Amino acid sequence: MKTDTVFKRAFNDALDLVSRIPDGGALPSENTLGARLKVSRTTVRKVIAALEAQGIVDGDGRERVVRTTGEAMQPFPHSETIPMAAQVEERFMEWLLRDNARPGTAINELELARQFGIATTGIREFLNRFQRFGLIEKRPNSGWVFKGFTESFALELFEIREMFELRSARALAALPDDSPLWAQLEALRREHLQLLDDIETRFHDFSDLDSRFHRLISSAAPNRFIDSFYDIITVIFHFHYQWNKQDERQRNEVAIREHLTYIDALFGRNIALVELACRAHLISAKQTLLRSTSQQ
């Protein structure tokens, strides 16, 4: 059976939306709600039915009104709104980290399915998608093997990353002055400065900013294969941040400063400086990653 995370997420969003409508105000049409909540009308109707059951929506057909005076609205717990696929990824990463991260470890679909409390189909589907990240490999009719978060993995990853990033940075620097990307880059620059100010408390927010920064650069010359490679980078770094918490604040601070130099070089349109700043940043990012790879 399908999970109903779509419905639950939509319901929670609907509560939010409805709370901004005054008591007695008309409920938007099903089509409008569908567009806002990003679900089909079928799900909208299910949400409305649930709202009615909680007494938040009254009347029927074309004459539905919002009642916000009643008792507190009860949203579903956040965890029940996460699609299964996303949960599996999270849990798999945790599993790698906690238990069996040695290169060569066999991955047993059945065991994972039992441990995660889902059917083997879900595990299989996840592993098939995860395969492209280069960390696991399939042995037909036998299982999967974890190839390990090794030094060679990090080196190979960064070789490609450097090629892609340099190429995108050059493309960005060559963009005309009226390209909207410059404004976006300026906004990101400000975000970097703000984060630097609050670094003591907000250093965890760097991960997301980092990902957005590098994605902005590669959007200067879109290429689906490069974009897809950035998905890998993002996941690996997310994984890595959980793995290695050592010196996190300090590392992030250094990275922010490197980004700022890099951004300034881009604004300066000086290709040589851009390449220098880009390489410098990637080298330090590589060192960080290398420090937490497993030996062999």
Next chain:
Amino acid sequence: MKTDTVFKRAFNDALDLVSRIPDGGALPSENTLGARLKVSRTTVRKVIAALEAQGIVDGDGRERVVRTTGEAMQPFPHSETIPMAAQVEERFMEWLLRDNARPGTAINELELARQFGIATTGIREFLNRFQRFGLIEKRPNSGWVFKGFTESFALELFEIREMFELRSARALAALPDDSPLWAQLEALRREHLQLLDDIETRFHDFSDLDSRFHRLISSAAPNRFIDSFYDIITVIFHFHYQWNKQDERQRNEVAIREHLTYIDALFGRNIALVELACRAHLISAKQTLLRSTSQQ
């Protein structure tokens, strides 16, 4: 239920193996057979049982002998030895080519499953793996969309291909003289010359030679992400060769000559010449691919 393609393939291979044993000769041990046929002992025993049923193997336990005097051995049809996953890929490509190759076409799992005569699970698994080829995209809770074999697809593919190939070619040219790759390259050069001699009749063989040549080059500096990208190239070209048969002989002849120039440049260790030959070849390959992309 699982298909028994593993057993059937192993059985056919076993027939081949057994036919080289004189009548009355001893059958190799189950372990030996397993190693030779690349299957588990469980399957070996199933194969032996089938051979016994056909009267090709006689006796039991440790005293099994081969009987090759009986009637002709009956292998399973080749089509029954191909694993389902491989069949699906083939059929899906055909389907794209024949029916619905327009960009934006919706892909319906259920319909494909019915058309291919397999369960939806098989289709899903295939599509999830095929996703990385950049030709299809998933809409959660809805289906998949074929993004089209478009000009931008070809351009994006070749942008990456050029980066990777140049990098590998430089690495190969920098290899020491005693690297075994030079001998392999020389062997490939001879194969190219032979194919050129028989080009009128054997031009179809170029596809495979091409793939092996480029894979040899990238093996000069192995990188899992580049290797994985070559899988994409290989499939796309296989697909493209079926799509566009126009001038195939002539195109392949040109490509062989380009390869030979490229190989000579590599043997000459002259980086500038290598880059020149590599670029020239990739440009002409790109043109070929572009000519058969769908507009828009």
Next chain:
DNA sequence: CTTTTGTTTCTTATAGACAAAAATCATTTG
């Protein structure tokens, strides 16, 4: 005649079942 709701049909996501194949454990034989 466009927009909205009501109803029906079709597709996707997930679970569950089971034969094929692999892996493990046990026994025999040279």
Next chain:
DNA sequence: CAAATGATTTTTGTCTATAAGAAACAAAAG
């Protein structure tokens, strides 16, 4: 006791079933 066969257990590949969700069709209302 090492290597082979015999028997048993576990896991993978594939099918079928079904609720959740999307999409299509139909009727009603402004």
